[in-house]
Amino acid sequence: MAYVIAEPCIGTKDTACVDACPVDCIHPKKDETGHADAEQLFIDPVECIDCGACVPVCPVSAIYAGDDLPEKWVSFQQKAADHYGR
Numbered sequence: 539m540a541y542v543i544a545e546p547c548i549g550t551k552d553t554a555c556v557d558a559c560p561v562d563c564i565h566p567k568k569d570e571t572g573h574a575d576a577e578q579l580f581i582d583p584v585e586c587i588d589c590g591a592c593v594p595v596c597p598v599s600a601i602y603a604g605d606d607l608p609e610k611w612v613s614f615q616q617k618a619a620d621h622y623g624r
């Protein structure tokens with residue numbers, strides 16, 4: 539199950555995770571359409587290879603393995619899927 543970005547990204551959105559991802563599956567990046575308007579970044583649930591490299595670089599601990607998402611943030615899994623139309 540893919541990794542998921544949860545609520546703490548909102549208001550931070552510093553894109554530190556983007557540079558850590560080996561498969562470039564976290565968007566919208568700073569140079570991409572929609573970045574300014576996006577509340578948070580999203581991990582593409584199909585492209586993510588579950589490597590966990592993004593987790594330690596997030597300054598606000600917003601990223602979780604899908605199975606480890608805190609109950610209060612489970613909806614963020616669907617938000618990511620919706621973002622990518624998955």
Ligand code: SF4
Binds near residue numbers: 581590
């Ligand atoms: S777990 Fe790995 S592949 Fe998935 S978003 Fe994080 S860095 Fe990218």
Ligand code: SF4
Binds near residue numbers: 547579599
């Ligand atoms: S590193 Fe954390 S706060 Fe920064 S964009 Fe990624 S998920 Fe959001």
